[in-house]
Amino acid sequence: MSAASHGGDGGERRDFLVITAGAFVGVGAVGLVWPFVDQMNPSADVLALSSTEVDISGIEPGQSVTISWRGKPVFVRRRTAAEIEAALAVDVDDLPDPESDDARHKEGKAEWLVVLGICTHLGCVPLGYAGDYDGWFCPCHGSHYDTSGRIRKGPAPANLEVPEYAFLTDTQIKIG
Amino acid sequence: MSFQTDNKLIKWFDDRLPLVSVMHHTFVQHPYPRNLNVAYQFGSILGVMLTLQIVTGIVLAMHYTAHTSMAFDSVEHIMRDVNYGWLLRYMHANGASMFFIAVYLHMFRGLYYGSYKAPREMIWMIGVVILLVMMATGFMGYVLPWGQMSFWGATVITNLFSALPVVGDPIVTWLWGGFAVDNPTLNRFFSLHYLLPFVIFGLVFLHLVALHQKGSTNPLGIEIKGPADYISFHPYFTVKDFFGFAAFGVIFAVFVFWFPNYLGHPDNYIPADPLVTPAHIVPEWYFLPFYAILRSVPDKLMGVLAMFAAIGVLFILPWLDRSRVRSAAFRPQYKWFFWIFALDCIVLGYAGSQPAEGNMLIVSRIATIYYFVHFIFLMPVLGWFERPKPLPTSISEAVLAGKASTSAGENA
Numbered sequence: 044m045s046a047a048s049h050g051g052d053g054g055e056r057r058d059f060l061v062i063t064a065g066a067f068v069g070v071g072a073v074g075l076v077w078p079f080v081d082q083m084n085p086s087a088d089v090l091a092l093s094s095t096e097v098d099i100s101g102i103e104p105g106q107s108v109t110i111s112w113r114g115k116p117v118f119v120r121r122r123t124a125a126e127i128e129a130a131l132a133v134d135v136d137d138l139p140d141p142e143s144d145d146a147r148h149k150e151g152k153a154e155w156l157v158v159l160g161i162c163t164h165l166g167c168v169p170l171g172y173a174g175d176y177d178g179w180f181c182p183c184h185g186s187h188y189d190t191s192g193r194i195r196k197g198p199a200p201a202n203l204e205v206p207e208y209a210f211l212t213d214t215q216i217k218i219g
Numbered sequence: 220m221s222f223q224t225d226n227k228l229i230k231w232f233d234d235r236l237p238l239v240s241v242m243h244h245t246f247v248q249h250p251y252p253r254n255l256n257v258a259y260q261f262g263s264i265l266g267v268m269l270t271l272q273i274v275t276g277i278v279l280a281m282h283y284t285a286h287t288s289m290a291f292d293s294v295e296h297i298m299r300d301v302n303y304g305w306l307l308r309y310m311h312a313n314g315a316s317m318f319f320i321a322v323y324l325h326m327f328r329g330l331y332y333g334s335y336k337a338p339r340e341m342i343w344m345i346g347v348v349i350l351l352v353m354m355a356t357g358f359m360g361y362v363l364p365w366g367q368m369s370f371w372g373a374t375v376i377t378n379l380f381s382a383l384p385v386v387g388d389p390i391v392t393w394l395w396g397g398f399a400v401d402n403p404t405l406n407r408f409f410s411l412h413y414l415l416p417f418v419i420f421g422l423v424f425l426h427l428v429a430l431h432q433k434g435s436t437n438p439l440g441i442e443i444k445g446p447a448d449y450i451s452f453h454p455y456f457t458v459k460d461f462f463g464f465a466a467f468g469v470i471f472a473v474f475v476f477w478f479p480n481y482l483g484h485p486d487n488y489i490p491a492d493p494l495v496t497p498a499h500i501v502p503e504w505y506f507l508p509f510y511a512i513l514r515s516v517p518d519k520l521m522g523v524l525a526m527f528a529a530i531g532v533l534f535i536l537p538w539l540d541r542s543r544v545r546s547a548a549f550r551p552q553y554k555w556f557f558w559i560f561a562l563d564c565i566v567l568g569y570a571g572s573q574p575a576e577g578n579m580l581i582v583s584r585i586a587t588i589y590y591f592v593h594f595i596f597l598m599p600v601l602g603w604f605e606r607p608k609p610l611p612t613s614i615s616e617a618v619l620a621g622k623a624s625t626s627a628g629e630n631a
Contacts, residue, residue: 080393083407089397109494114399116494160494164519166378167371168496183375183500184514185576200519 094219096211099155107171109160112218116160116168117206118179119216122190127153129177130191140202144191147205157208157216158192164199179203222248245431250449251456252437254618258332259435260463261325267464268318269423273416275311276360283363285409287402290365291490309479315357316482317471319505322350331557333545334436340537342429347533349422356415357503359408366487367497373400373408375500379513382520399493439610439617440546447615499574507571508564512590514575515583525587532594539594541602549608553601560593 095112099119102108107120122130130144148156160168167183174180175196176189186197193202208218222240224230233239282301284293297304326346329335335343362373377394381387396403434443443449450456474481482504486497502510509526516522532539547554563586570583611617 083393083396083403085392085395085397086403089401089403111494114397114401114493164378165375166381167375167500168494182496182498183371185574198514198517198519198522 094217096215096217098215100214104154110218112206117218118156118158118160118171118192118203120156120158120171121154122156126177126190130189130193133189133193139194140200142191142193142202147191147193147202149210152210155216156190156192157205157218158203159206161204162186162199163194163201163203164197169203245427245452246457247451247453249431249452250443251435251452252439252443252448252614253450253455254437254439254614255435255456255459256438257463258324258328258438260460260467261321261328263460264321264463264467265318265325266423268314268321269416269419272311272314272318273420275307275314276413276416278307279311280413283409285363285406287365287405287491290363290405294364306475309475313471313474313479313482315360316503316505317467317474318353319357321467322353323505326350327561330560331547332436332438333440333540333542333547335537336540336545337537338433339429339436342426342433343537344534345422345426345429347530349419349426350533351530352415352419352422354506356412356419357505359412359415361487361503362405362408363412364487365405365491367489367491367495368484368487368500370400370491370493371496371500372502373404376502377404379523379526382523384520401493436545437614438546438548439614440544440549441610441614444613445615448613501572504568504572507569508567509571511567511571511583512587514571515580515587525591529590532591536594536598539598541599542605542607543602544607544610549610550601550605551608552605556593556597556601560590563589563593 093113095110095117097110097119099108099121102119102121104121105123105126107118109116109118111117127144133144135141135143144153147158148154162169162181162183164181164184164186167181169179169181169186169188171179174187176187178190178192178195179188180186181188181197181199184198186199187195188199188203189195191202192205194200206218208216211217222233222243224233224239229239279297282293282297282304284290294308297308299305301307329343329346358372358376362369377391377400380394381391383390392398394404395401396407484501489497501507509529512529513522513526516525542550542553544550547557566586567583567590570579570586573579575583611620
């Protein structure tokens with residue numbers, strides 16, 4: 044086909060057809076690829092297991108229990124007065140991930156700290172009552188958390204995550 | 220130089236599907252420099268190791284169950300009940316380590332003799348892609364026995380992606396198929412662990428096509444100039460390669476039969492527990508230098524980027540190296556820096572195996588900086604300042620120096 048005929052009456056129509064067909068193939072290809080990508084996301088049964096209820100009546104001050112929620116550990120820690128004091132004594136602006144202790148527990152429930160037991164560095168489970176701040180210490184890469192679960196020292200970029208939870212009664216919490 | 224035969228059947232077949240002549244050209248006739256030394260063994264050894272991993276892997280998959288409640292027990296079933304299961308599994312597990320030993324030696328050979336330089340950049344870059352796919356395969360394979368190291372190794376490595384801003388967390392959830400490493404993760408790792416070796420096989424094919432396009436380098440780093448410089452692959456290099464297989468096989472057998480768990484980690488004989496992290500997590504030895512680089516950077520995202528950059532820098536090495544001389548044999552300064560770099564990699568490997576604190580953290584930081592200084596600064600700068608030694612005029616002249624009675628062209 045010569046360049047001259049391309050400019051003739053068939054040319055524009057052909058260009059239109061090529062561009063439209065190409066666009067439809069593109070959209071179709073993305074539509075076809077998506078199921079193959081999305082199948083790797085959490086399935087319905089995994090999503091269904093999204094909440095856990097815990098009885099906390101047996102936990103004494105200075106004690107922490109680990110429960111499993113969505114396959115991840117959650118620390119429920121009943122803090123002593125000294126631990127709460129230590130968490131409040133810090134200047135929030137000096138923290139790597141500034142967050143006040145009040146924002147990390149339910150109102151009027153300063154005793155109870157509920158955090159995901161997953162180091163925000165690379166996902167190990169930190170050890171309780173350890174580290175320079177007596178909160179948690181992650182043995183994998185040396186991150187130190189304080190008694191509010193806030194990162195103080197080490198490679199982790201953020202505080203231990205506080206999951207969505209609610210007090211059903213004074214002795215019953217629902218996580219998720 | 221084409222394939223000749225009088226056999227009518229083979230002629231008929233080869234005329235329609237040139238399999239025989241291609242094989243003949245590749246594995247019999249292809250000219251190789253006559254001076255290839257022991258450092259050039261590892262390519263063929265890697266071919267054997269890949270085949271061995273695929274064969275042992277396929278039979279192990281006949282007995283393994285990819286489910287969190289059964290994976291650990293099915294591996295013990297292989298070890299105790301399956302006929303020769305212990306041998307097959309130890310061959311496969313140690314085979315992975317031997318594979319990496321061979322690939323690292325193969326790469327150091329390339330670094331020493333400048334194999335990556337023009338016109339062989341594609342061979343080298345395909346090789347780096349093979350390394351990346353090998354690492355993914357090795358990592359996923361280590362997850363399958365579902366021991367403590369499997370689980371926590373998978374957790375730590377997949378969490379690397381959470382360092383990426385915005386898309387990080389959705390990517391990690393997508394990789395896991397859940398909110399933590401769990402059954403969906405194990406299943407997909409098994410599927411991919413089975414797939415990737417065949418991807419490697421395809422990449423190896425491309426690696427060889429690129430190699431045969433430009434021919435092998437050699438310890439002198441000069442090109443083949445005439446018939447006196449090369450010899451055919453068969454029988455000269457087939458016999459040399461088979462000797463290499465035997466020697467490498469002896470070392471492999473020592474590990475399989477006497478120290479089958481030396482390169483592994485005892486914690487992986489504890490079933491995976493999502494609620495307890497082992498006190499000291501270490502990856503398999505072949506990842507340790509990269510793990511040391513990851514941990515030596517105090518920032519999470521930068522650490523992850525540095526680790527990937529440590530491999531990424533290899534891609535651009537053919538352009539970072541400004542020297543016109545290929546072989547370190549004629550580069551008096553580079554030769555030293557090569558060995559310092561090799562030592563640096565070993566230091567990184569050791570640092571990666573130790574807890575990241577105190578002096579060891581300082582050591583790994585210095586070694587990490589040196590790793591990048593070597594590639595980004597020394598490689599370009601040496602090319603400008605170094606005075607290379609004079610190159611021989613031809614391979615045969617250098618090889619036959621002092622052996623005047625041998626006539627050139629005897630191997631034509």
